[in-house]
Amino acid sequence: MFRRLRGIPLLGCLLGSIGCHSQPPAPPAIQKGDYGAIIRYLQARIPKDMARENVAGLSIALVNGQELIWARGFGLADKAQGVPVTPNTAFRAGGISKLITATAALQLVEQQRLALDAPIQQTLREFYVRSRFHSDQAEADRAITLRRLLSHQSGLPSEHLRDLHSTYAMGQMPMRVSGVWLSSLPGSQVAYSNLGYSLVGAAIERSSGKSFEAQLQSSLFKPLQMNQSSFLGTGAHLSFRALGYEDGNASTDAQVRDLAAGGLWASPKDLSHYVQMLFAKGSYKGNQVLDSTSIDAMFTQQNTGNALDFDCQMGLGWFLAPCGDEPIGPGVRTYQHSGGGDDFAAQLTLLPDQQLAVIIMANDSNAEEMVVSLSTDSLRLMLEAQTGKPVCADDCQAPSHGLKLRQVPAAVDRKRLGGFYATAWGVFRIKDDHERLFGELAGYDFELLRDDQGWLRAQKKVLGFWLKDLGDLGRIQLDVVKVEGRQILTARSHGQRIAIGERIEAPPLSTVWADTIGTYQVLNTHEPDAPLSGISVRLEEGFLVIRGQLHDEPLTDYILLPVDNAHAVLAGSGYGLGDTVSRQINGLSASGYSFKRTHSPHTPLNF
Numbered sequence: 001m002f003r004r005l006r007g008i009p010l011l012g013c014l015l016g017s018i019g020c021h022s023q024p025p026a027p028p029a030i031q032k033g034d035y036g037a038i039i040r041y042l043q044a045r046i047p048k049d050m051a052r053e054n055v056a057g058l059s060i061a062l063v064n065g066q067e068l069i070w071a072r073g074f075g076l077a078d079k080a081q082g083v084p085v086t087p088n089t090a091f092r093a094g095g096i097s098k099l100i101t102a103t104a105a106l107q108l109v110e111q112q113r114l115a116l117d118a119p120i121q122q123t124l125r126e127f128y129v130r131s132r133f134h135s136d137q138a139e140a141d142r143a144i145t146l147r148r149l150l151s152h153q154s155g156l157p158s159e160h161l162r163d164l165h166s167t168y169a170m171g172q173m174p175m176r177v178s179g180v181w182l183s184s185l186p187g188s189q190v191a192y193s194n195l196g197y198s199l200v201g202a203a204i205e206r207s208s209g210k211s212f213e214a215q216l217q218s219s220l221f222k223p224l225q226m227n228q229s230s231f232l233g234t235g236a237h238l239s240f241r242a243l244g245y246e247d248g249n250a251s252t253d254a255q256v257r258d259l260a261a262g263g264l265w266a267s268p269k270d271l272s273h274y275v276q277m278l279f280a281k282g283s284y285k286g287n288q289v290l291d292s293t294s295i296d297a298m299f300t301q302q303n304t305g306n307a308l309d310f311d312c313q314m315g316l317g318w319f320l321a322p323c324g325d326e327p328i329g330p331g332v333r334t335y336q337h338s339g340g341g342d343d344f345a346a347q348l349t350l351l352p353d354q355q356l357a358v359i360i361m362a363n364d365s366n367a368e369e370m371v372v373s374l375s376t377d378s379l380r381l382m383l384e385a386q387t388g389k390p391v392c393a394d395d396c397q398a399p400s401h402g403l404k405l406r407q408v409p410a411a412v413d414r415k416r417l418g419g420f421y422a423t424a425w426g427v428f429r430i431k432d433d434h435e436r437l438f439g440e441l442a443g444y445d446f447e448l449l450r451d452d453q454g455w456l457r458a459q460k461k462v463l464g465f466w467l468k469d470l471g472d473l474g475r476i477q478l479d480v481v482k483v484e485g486r487q488i489l490t491a492r493s494h495g496q497r498i499a500i501g502e503r504i505e506a507p508p509l510s511t512v513w514a515d516t517i518g519t520y521q522v523l524n525t526h527e528p529d530a531p532l533s534g535i536s537v538r539l540e541e542g543f544l545v546i547r548g549q550l551h552d553e554p555l556t557d558y559i560l561l562p563v564d565n566a567h568a569v570l571a572g573s574g575y576g577l578g579d580t581v582s583r584q585i586n587g588l589s590a591s592g593y594s595f596k597r598t599h600s601p602h603t604p605l606n607f
Contacts, residue, residue: 030381032388038062038381039070042374046074049374055364056245057085060374061268062382063275063350063357069382071269077242077363080250090228090241090265091361094339096348097231097264098197100220100274102150102317104204106294107219109146113207116147116297123203127174129156132563132580133185143186146203149196150316151302155186157579160195162592165255165529170212173202173257177592183569183578189308192575194261201260212259223289224277226270231263241265242363244343251343251365254529262341268359275350275357299335299352307483308573311496324493325372328379329391340368347375356382407450409437417448417456417480420543421489422572423501426556427545428489442556448478455479455492504559504571506542512583513544513562520588520595535588535595546570546581 025045030037042060050058057075061068073085093100108114114123119142121127131140133155148154160177168176177195184191201212208215213232221229228240244251256263273284282290298316303309313320318335328334333353339346345367350357358378360371380391409417414432421428428441430448437448439458446458455477477492480503487503521534534549537560544562548555559571560581568581581590588595 027377027381029390030384033385035062035064035069035382035385038378038385041381042070042378043072046374049370050075053364053366053370054248055362055367055370056248057089057242057364058360058362058367058371059085059087059089059091059268060378061087061272061359062378063272063279063355063359064382064386065279065355066276068269068272068276071267071272077240078250079243079245083239085242085363086240087269088228088240088267090230090267090270091346091363092244092262092339092342092344093264093266093271093346093361094262094341094344096266096271096337096339096346097260097262099317099337099348100216100229100264101197101200101204101260102298103274103290103294104216104219105146105150105200106298106316107290108204108207110291110294114146114203116150117145120144120146120149120199120203123206124174124199127178127199129180129182131155131182132567132569133182140182140186145186146200147302147316148186149193149200151314152190152192152196153187153303153306153314154193154196155182155184155188155191156180156193156196156199157183157591158191158193158195158576160198160592161531163527164257164531165527166257167255168257170198170201170259171205173198181567181580183580184573187306189306189573190303190312190314191573191578194258197261198258201258204260220274220289223287224270224273224284226266226273229264229266229270231259231265233265242344244363244365246343246365252529254342256342262339266361268361271348271359272357275348275359278350279355279357308488308499310490310498312498322494322496324491324496324498326376326494328376329383332383332391334379338368338372345371347371349375349379351379351383354383354386356386358382408435409448409450409456411435413437413450419503420506420541420559421501422504422559422570422577423489424572424575424577427559428501451477453477499574502572504543504561507561509539509542509544510562510565512565513560513568514539515600516544516583516588518600519598521598523587523594523596532591532593534598535590537588544568 027041028037046058056079057077059073061071071087073087073089075085077083077085077089105114109116121141128141129144131137134140144154157180204215205212216231277284277289278295281292282288282295298318300315301313301320302316303314311321312323319337320335322334332351334349335352336349343365344363346361348359356379358375360375362371383391414437417437418430418432426442430437430439439446439448448456449459451457456479457477480487480489488499489501490497491500516537517539519534519536522532532548533551536547538545544560545557546560547557560568561571562568566583570577570579581588584594586597
């Protein structure tokens with residue numbers, strides 16, 4: 001809800017017309033078993049990639065079964081002090097934290113202290129939800145299970161923004177967010193939720209009788225000899241932790257409230273021990289850390305039958321498919337999780353059938369695309385070294401589509417497609433203008449044309465002519481399909497279809513919601529790094545559009561759909577969508593915040 005556009009990785013991929021995929025040096029042919037050639041190639045490539053993207057520091061680990069093939073640090077963990085990155089330097093792991101949290105939860109399931117399919121309310125008794133999807137609110141509470149929390153199918157909002165950078169105890173979280181409105185029907189779709197994992201962390205504390213950090217140290221970090229790993233502290237506290245950088249400048253090392261969702265500090269070398277344990281069916285150096293049945297459950301698809309998830313397969317914590325990212329190779333199963341934010345970037349990717357893995361972590365906001373590309377290429381080379389054969393010749397290359405293949409959509413097509421679409425990156429507007437179809441998203445304007453397969457593709461105007469592709473967005477194939485009575489904007493990337501938005505029709509607007517048009521400021525918050533300082537509501541072509549504000553920086557636009565006279569939701573489904581906004585006396589409330597009106601328009605509205 002009310003996110004900055006930076007930090008949502010797919011948008012950077014979709015809209016990155018410049019620099020997203022600048023070509024690294026071509027890798028050499030790898031002979032069977034010659035991992036040394038891979039190391040030499042990466043030692044030469046990585047510093048060049050870092051210099052091109054102005055990345056301060058990076059660390060990498062390559063794993064083959066129970067062997068750590070290579071672990072190496074590059075660049076600086078602290079530029080001012082000249083501290084180099086070593087294999088033992090810890091980075092913020094971001095979303096990769098969820099893999100560790102899910103593993104700790106499954107350990108407690110094995111001990112029968114937690115249950116995958118029991119309501120989480122049995123452990124967190126003070127926690128309850130409100131639901132517009134259930135007539136019986138108790139039924140809504142029962143629908144929030146550990147399995148659904150771990151697989152992002154709980155229906156909870158993606159974030160709870162109030163006190164996002166606070167330091168209060170994890171155990172207080174269930175009480176503080178009790179009464180939160182569900183954003184989607186539990187079990188119906190994957191909607192990534194940091195809030196959900198924060199509750200998992202509280203459940204781990206409650207069921208183990210220990211603090212989250214103490215439980216993780218005793219159950220995972222010490223048995224796996226993950227000596228640099230912890231969920232506590234900041235990079236300024238310990239010399240082996242890297243500082244984060246944004247545009248070359250050291251950034252403030254913010255406190256992380258949702259530790260279980262994104263607070264892990266670790267090195268790729270430490271995480272390689274975790275991967276080796278998974279490859280060994282839960283054993284590490286003779287110590288059984290996790291039962292093999294728990295690993296099987298972790299790697300079993302949990303969202304089968306969810307029509308809105310299309311080709312994205314979700315396990316317990318793990319993404320079991322690329323979900324639109326470039327695959328490693330044809331028919332190669334890939335499990336992965338990335339981590340971003342707070343000016344760090346990380347990726348952990350493993351090939352379960354071949355028992356190969358790459359872990360890369362960097363301490364710079366510019367590193368996300370570089371880390372993804374480097375992970376993909378490293379795994380292809382490792383697979384080539386294992387089999388003695390190239391992973392893919394033409395199969396892995398982006399398809400070439402000439403502009404001559406593109407056609408202006410027909411009039412009936414333009415009429416069908418034109419409208420407002422709710423996406424995680426804001427409002428995607430498609431308009432029929434002078435017999436051509438145009439799109440606008442996050443300030444990017446482009447024409448939409450049909451390719452020879454009938455998909456929509458974006459093309460940008462240069463010097464008055466539509467001659468230039470919009471980088472990755474030009475390669476993404478778009479279309480609108482009807483799913484469960486909803487018009488879903490989908491993208492096809494690398495042969496996979498994913499949902500990116502939903503077409504929304506303008507509803508009749510009641511007087512009470514028309515009266516909410518204006519600007520609002522946050523009330524009663526003393527957060528030093530608050531993610532939100534205000535909101536505004538305006539009318540655009542019959543839609544209420546709500547926009548967050550962070551000081552002088554406008555955030556993303558969302559469509560606000562009234563549900564009744566007291567409540568409205570951010571239109572759409574998926575990350576950050578479906579969240580509830582409530583009317584209050586002289587204001588609004590959302591994501592734990594109350595907002596007081598500071599300005600309202602004086603011009604009467606015409607309906």
